[in-house]
Amino acid sequence: MKRQPLDDSFKVNRNPVTLREIVLDKLRSAIISFQLLPGDRLVERDLCDRLGVSxxxxxxxxxxxxxxGLVEFADAKGPRVAIITLEDARDIYELRCxxxxxxxxxxxxxxxxxxxxALEKALEENRxxxxxxxxxxxxxxxxxxYDVLLEGSGNQVAATQLRQLQARISYLRATSVSQENRRGASNQEMEKIxxxxxxxxxxxxxxxxxxxVRAAAKVALDYLRAKHSDSSKIREIATPIALKEPRIGH
Structure with missing residues (x-):
């Protein structure tokens, strides 16, 4: 992945009511959009200066x-952008399936x-x-x-489980759609859904x-494997079996 530059939009406009949320969103976005890369040290003083906050x-x-799961405190050197392993990525995609x-x-x-x-409109926005x-x-x-799908599914527990993984899903999604051979295919697959x-x-x-999901997983896992020069084999993503009637009580 190519590092993207941090520009002036990274700095926070002060608003005491929402300052914490703004800082969180800025840092999360910087990680997901590759302005901060896996393994980058997150020095508090530098971030304070760049963001203009305490x-x-x-x-x-x-x-x-x-x-x-986007930041890790791995050692005495302080926090860094988390490195998602091949196994982590596979497990996330498997759960997504x-x-x-x-x-x-x-x-x-x-x-x-x-x-x-609403789903058709969201598909057009993606296009x-x-x-x-x-x-x-x-x-x-x-x-x-996906927000439209989650809201219309009627299963808020499943929706909550996915939202808890949302940051890492977004990071892996950025990894896959940033590859030129993936962008057009992704929208076509969503059209089929x-x-x-x-x-x-x-x-x-x-x-x-x-x-x-499996097509996205292949692109992301191939990229991560090449980036980390990892030739090790990992377990294949299991294919879930669809229930003919997933609703209980029908």
Whole structure:
């Protein structure tokens, strides 16, 4: 991945009510958009100067990012941007296959007409973002697509589990869609998910979703393997079995 420059937009405009959230969002975005790379040391004094905030705000944000898996306090040298291993990435994609496959099935069964219209709009936003080529905009548009699916699925527990992984999912998503051979394919796969949902076929929607996640996983894992010169073999991602009727009580 190519390091992107930190520009003036990285500095925080002070607002006491939301300062902690702003600092957190700035740091998270800098990591996900490769302005801060895996293994980079996160020196509090430097971050305070760049962000224009106190050490307390930076320290709180770093601890929160540690809970999200984007920052690690590995040794006495202090925090650094977390390095996601091949095994970590595989496990995240594997869990995505299970949870997102279920979410898409439930959305197909439970979504109202307005939910499907919102999903089509989110798909179009993703297409526009891909054309414009801004990485953060692409990531945000994909997340917008999934937000519609999560909301319309009717299973808030599964949605919560996915949101707890959201930071690392976004980082891996950025890793995959930043590859030229992935961007167009990603939107086409999302189109297949929407088409299956509109046809009212939950099993086809599940399969389209799993195919989408597995395709993204291959690109991201191949990239991470090459970047770290890691020739070791890891267990393949398991393919979840779709339930013909995922709703309990029907």
């Amino acid at each position: 050490r307390t705000s930076v320290r709180e944000a770093l601890r929160h990012l540690e809970s999200e 299970v949870l997102e496959g279920l979410i898409v099935q439930l959305f197909t069964l439970n979504a109202k007409a307005k939910d499907i219209r 526009k973002a891909l054309e414009e080529g801004e990485l953060q905009q692409v990531i945000d548009s994909v997340q917008g697509f 929407v088409a299956a949902i509109k046809s009212g076929d939950p099993l086809a929607a599940h399969q389209a979703c799993v195919d989408h």
